[in-house]
Amino acid sequence: MKNSIIIIFIFSFLVVISCQAEPDKETAAVDFEVVTIAEGLDNPWGMTWLPDGRMLVTEIKGEILIIENDKYSGKKLKGVPEVYANNQGGLLDIQLHPDYENNGWIYFSFSKPGDGGGSTAIMRAKLEGENLVDKELIYESFPKTKSGVHFGSRIDFKDGYIFFTIGERGEMDNAQSVGNPYGKVHRLHENGDVPEDNPFVQIPDAEQSIWSYGHRNPQGMQFHPETGELWAHEHGPKGGDELNIVKKAKNYGWPEISYGIDYDGSIITDETEKEGMVQPVHYWDPSIAPCGMTFVTSDRYPDWKNNILLGSLKFQYLDRVVLDEDGNYVKEEKLLEGIGRVRHVAESPDGFIYVAVEGSGKIVKLMPKK
Numbered sequence: 621m622k623n624s625i626i627i628i629f630i631f632s633f634l635v636v637i638s639c640q641a642e643p644d645k646e647t648a649a650v651d652f653e654v655v656t657i658a659e660g661l662d663n664p665w666g667m668t669w670l671p672d673g674r675m676l677v678t679e680i681k682g683e684i685l686i687i688e689n690d691k692y693s694g695k696k697l698k699g700v701p702e703v704y705a706n707n708q709g710g711l712l713d714i715q716l717h718p719d720y721e722n723n724g725w726i727y728f729s730f731s732k733p734g735d736g737g738g739s740t741a742i743m744r745a746k747l748e749g750e751n752l753v754d755k756e757l758i759y760e761s762f763p764k765t766k767s768g769v770h771f772g773s774r775i776d777f778k779d780g781y782i783f784f785t786i787g788e789r790g791e792m793d794n795a796q797s798v799g800n801p802y803g804k805v806h807r808l809h810e811n812g813d814v815p816e817d818n819p820f821v822q823i824p825d826a827e828q829s830i831w832s833y834g835h836r837n838p839q840g841m842q843f844h845p846e847t848g849e850l851w852a853h854e855h856g857p858k859g860g861d862e863l864n865i866v867k868k869a870k871n872y873g874w875p876e877i878s879y880g881i882d883y884d885g886s887i888i889t890d891e892t893e894k895e896g897m898v899q900p901v902h903y904w905d906p907s908i909a910p911c912g913m914t915f916v917t918s919d920r921y922p923d924w925k926n927n928i929l930l931g932s933l934k935f936q937y938l939d940r941v942v943l944d945e946d947g948n949y950v951k952e953e954k955l956l957e958g959i960g961r962v963r964h965v966a967e968s969p970d971g972f973i974y975v976a977v978e979g980s981g982k983i984v985k986l987m988p989k990k
Contacts (some may be wrong), residue, residue, distance in 0.1 A: 652921075653987045654956065657974075658692040661685065661981035666714040666728070667966045667974055670747075671721055675968070677976070677983065678728065680710035686750065690985065699745070699752035704731035704738025707768025713784075715775045717744075717810065725810070726752075729773040729784060736764035740771045740786045740801075742812075758782075758812025759829065761801040765789050770802075770837040774913070776850070778843055781815065783807050783850060787837030792875040792888070795834050798826040803874060805838065805852065805866050807831040819869035834872035834897065840913030840930050841866070847947065851901075853910045853930060856880040857888060861907045862900035863928075865947065873897035879905055902941070902949035909933035912964030918971030920988050929955075929973065931962025938962055938975055959984070 658664075658677075664685075666678040675687040682703040686695040703710045709731030717725040724746040732741035742759040745752040770787025777783070788794040788803030795803025798820050806829040809815055820826035841852040850866040860880025864872055877891045879900075893899060904910070912931045916924040928941040938955040956962070960977040967973055973986040 651989045653989060654959075655690075655985045655987050656982055657690040657985050658685075658687060658983040659981055661692075661983070663710075663963065663978040664976040664981060664983055665710070665712050665963055667964055667976060667983070668714050668716050668726075669969050670716070671969075673970075675974075676714055676726070678711045678714045680712070681705055682711045682730075684711070684714065684728075684752075687983070692983075695750065697747075697750055697752055699755070701730065701743060701755065702733060704733040706731070706738060706766070709738050709768055709771050712740075712771065712773045713775045715777070718777050727775055727782065729771075729775055731771050732757075732760055734760075734764045737766035739764045739789075740773050740784075742775070742782070742784055742808075744810075756812070758810075759784075759806070759808060761786055763800075765791075767791070770855075772838055774839060774841040774852070776842050777810070778848070778850075780810060781807050782810050783831065783841065785835070785838035785841055785852065785854075787839075787855075788835070788874070795836065795874045796871075796876060798823060798830055798833055801827045801829065803833060803835045803837075804830045805832045805835065805841070805850075831868060832866050832870045832872060834870075834874050834876070836874040839911045842913050842915055844926070844947075845915050845917045846926060849947065851913070851915075851928070853913060855909060856903070856905075856907055858883050858885075859905035859907055861904040861910050863902040863910075863941065863949070864898065864900050867898075870898050871896060872900075879903045880907065901943075901947065906934075908935050908939065910939070912962065912966070912976070914965050914967050914973070916967065916973070918967055918973070920971045921973065921986075929965045931965055931975070933961040933963070933978075936960050936962065938965060956984075 663680040677685040684697040712729040714728040725744045727744045731738040739761040745755040767790045769790045772785035772787050775784045814828045821828045838852045838854040853863045857880040860878045877894050937957045940953040942950040960979045963978045964976040
């Protein structure tokens with residue numbers, strides 16, 4: 621009997637030692653160094669890279685910065701259009717056309733001033749030295765409003781089309797009406813023309829660029845690198861931030877359904893589901909205030925492949941969202957906790973992850989440790 625107890629004890633001890641010695645694979649997978657490449661910027665919002673390796677960064681106040689060899693020397697592009705700099709409004713996202721090396725188009729979203737206030741617009745331009753030239757305004761939303769909130773706005777491309785987001789500008793009812801551009805994901809030809817197969821082109825008085833509706837304020841959007849599906853996240857009210865797969869003509873429910881309440885504690889809606897309205901893949905309660913988004917495709921972070929990285933403005937971390945093969949939410953991991961309000965995250969052409977942080981105005985690079 622005594623020998624049996626001793627054997628059991630030794631076996632249990634070896635099991636414990638074995639478990640402690642086995643490193644957690646996911647912990648090992650996030651072993652990286654955080655390298656600051658710029659700081660003191662004024663609310664960096666969007667990031668993209670030119671073929672020569674230079675990085676373009678938008679500042680919300682209306683400037684496009686040039687970062688070379690992971691260093692910012694103060695260089696800026698000239699010829700940036702005037703922006704409606706009001707609270708969340710300003711110079712927003714920036715992306716290169718997928719065939720940039722042949723056509724030279726750079727696209728950016730911004731809040732454009734005009735009679736009655738400002739609204740989200742999309743412009744494309746080319747580079748001549750460090751000057752923006754051949755500027756073309758391909759989209760402008762109306763009516764203008766003096767609201768300083770919920771401009772959106774992220775940009776992505778697929779199959780000759782540009783997709784972009786616009787928030788409901790703080791007016792909830794905008795999101796459920798296809799008669800205005802607010803609270804929507806939009807789709808246009810790359811030159812701004814309306815595709816004939818957009819879902820609402822045959823409806824009188826409908827905004828013809830609409831692809832989906834019922835959104836509150838989507839500030840992250842990208843196509844899945846393998847499935848080709850369009851993913852986006854959006855700010856909920858107090859609770860109820862959402863992660864969605866965005867599909868043609870679908871209604872995402874705001875404000876008819878929501879997992880959140882209003883900021884003052886009042887009830888916006890008692891319903892979280894309704895027929896004909898899409899349920900999110902995942903929602904956050906409490907709200908994390910998501911912003912920016914990228915799918916990880918790089919071999920530099922092999923265990924993160926096809927994970928989503930997005931920023932939390934409210935809780936000041938980078939969030940890694942793990943999906944299964946069917947696109948279902950599995951779990952998430954907090955990275956860079958306490959770094960500040962993460963405004964954007966992007967993967968460079970050479971496969972490194974960069975994170976833009978407002979407040980401190982930092983841009984950091986995640987360097988995997990060998």
